[in-house]
Amino acid sequence: MATSVDFIEYVCDQIRGTGDIRYRKMFGEYMVYVNNKPILLVCDNTVYVKKLECVDKIMSDASLGVPYKGAKEHYILNIDNGDLSKDVIDILEPVTALPKPKVKKIK
Template sequence: MSSTLEYIEFICNQIDEEWHPSYRKMFGDYFVYIRNKPIILVCDDVAYVKKLPCIASLMKDAESDIPFQGANEWYILDIEDRALVDEVVSALEKVSTVPLKRKRKKTP
């Protein structure tokens, strides 16, 4: 089961516009980007954020789960708690980087 577009748009609406939220479909699910940085992974209509030290205190009471087979545990973000979402987005945006575009190898 993959995430619905309605849920992805709901997540983006929960994030303050100053963060310039956007989303991209990846592998059947979505990543929500903040200022072009991948911050929130959405799988099966569940919002996940990576377990990083900068948000450990904010997410100490949050549940954790594995978003897809082969992944490590990620925190489950309560997307309806707008204050928490803003704090988590702020902390993660500071430590995340914009992904580099990979050059495709030319085939002979």
């Protein structure tokens, strides 16, 4: 089951106020960017957070899951808890690097 547009827009509404938010469809699912940094992975209407030491404490009660076959285990974010979601974003945004620009191949 793919993520619905309604759900991805709900995710973005829940984290509104944490920075410049946008989402991009990737491989049939979505990546949510905050200030152009990839922060949340949304697959099958489930929000995933990369397991990083900086969020271990705040996500200690979270379930774990694999967003897609071959991926590493991630935390599952309870996006219905807006305060928790914003706190996680506030922790992750400063430590997440901007994506490297794609190099255009000359044909």
